[in-house]
Amino acid sequence: MTLGPIGLASSYPYTDDAAVVAAEVQRVEALGFSTLWRSGNLPMLDAAVRATTRIPVATGIIPVDSVPAAEVIGTYRSLQRDHPDRFVVGLGGAHGAHPLKTLNAYLDALDEAGIAADSRVLAALGPNMLALARDRACGAYPFLVTPSYVADARAALGADKTLAVLVMVLPTTDREAARQAAAKPLDFLTSVGGYRRNLLRQGFSESDIDDVSDRLLDGITAWGDLDSIAARVAEFHAAGADQVVVRMLGADDEQAWQARLADTLIR
Numbered sequence: 001m002t003l004g005p006i007g008l009a010s011s012y013p014y015t016d017d018a019a020v021v022a023a024e025v026q027r028v029e030a031l032g033f034s035t036l037w038r039s040g041n042l043p044m045l046d047a048a049v050r051a052t053t054r055i056p057v058a059t060g061i062i063p064v065d066s067v068p069a070a071e072v073i074g075t076y077r078s079l080q081r082d083h084p085d086r087f088v089v090g091l092g093g094a095h096g097a098h099p100l101k102t103l104n105a106y107l108d109a110l111d112e113a114g115i116a117a118d119s120r121v122l123a124a125l126g127p128n129m130l131a132l133a134r135d136r137a138c139g140a141y142p143f144l145v146t147p148s149y150v151a152d153a154r155a156a157l158g159a160d161k162t163l164a165v166l167v168m169v170l171p172t173t174d175r176e177a178a179r180q181a182a183a184k185p186l187d188f189l190t191s192v193g194g195y196r197r198n199l200l201r202q203g204f205s206e207s208d209i210d211d212v213s214d215r216l217l218d219g220i221t222a223w224g225d226l227d228s229i230a231a232r233v234a235e236f237h238a239a240g241a242d243q244v245v246v247r248m249l250g251a252d253d254e255q256a257w258q259a260r261l262a263d264t265l266i267r
Helices: 018-031 042-050 070-081 099-112 127-136 146-157 175-189 193-201 208-209 214-220 226-239 254-265
Strands: 006-008 033-037 055-059 085-092 121-122 162-170 221-223 243-248
Touching: 006 254, 018 033, 018 042, 033 042, 033 243, 042 055, 042 070, 042 146, 055 127, 070 099, 085 099, 099 121, 099 127, 121 127, 127 146, 127 226, 146 162, 162 226, 175 214, 175 221, 193 208, 193 221, 208 214, 214 221, 221 226, 226 243, 226 254, 243 254
Parallel strands: 006 033, 006 243, 033 055, 055 085, 085 121, 162 221, 162 243
Antiparallel strands: none
């Protein structure tokens, strides 16, 4: 799977308004972003693909604990018939005592339905999940990671697998404003064990995580002026990311900043 160098995370991941979804994905396609990443809301994923002609739309992510495989299979077959190879099946969200067993069973169901491994990507962080992404998907989609982590993940996946890295992009030169923009999603995400454990594996401390320390902010985000953000994105690419997925936070005019990033990173 070739996702292209720069993806964009939707500004409206949880909307159920198909008109909003269509307008966004058409604009993102026109700007030249390689992929639009949406939530696991399958009807809105369907609307996004059908509103456009070229751009792949990926789910980041479909939570396998709550979305039956049959629903993914139905959406995939319909879109594959009408818009081939434009639905990238991003999976994750397996919790409980045996997450790998849960994901393997889900992937078995997709295999049986003819959804090939090269059509899907896994939200992988730890070594076991990266191995699963290597063996049973086209690659991995990690978040809250450093370029050093990306280099290690690339080595674990191998050269022939896709590594799409979601990065918080904070378009402000004010460090405190950047910290505040990152703090809310970090507080929510690090209350989930997997993200916190992975940050600790990367060498961050509990206080780094809870206080959004300078070290954490600088390690896992791209913030500053346009040139600083572009340089930071380049670091993730140089470390081994095939695609950097921009998750814009704290922008005074998000659409204007998306256009500026497209001009700088893509055109």
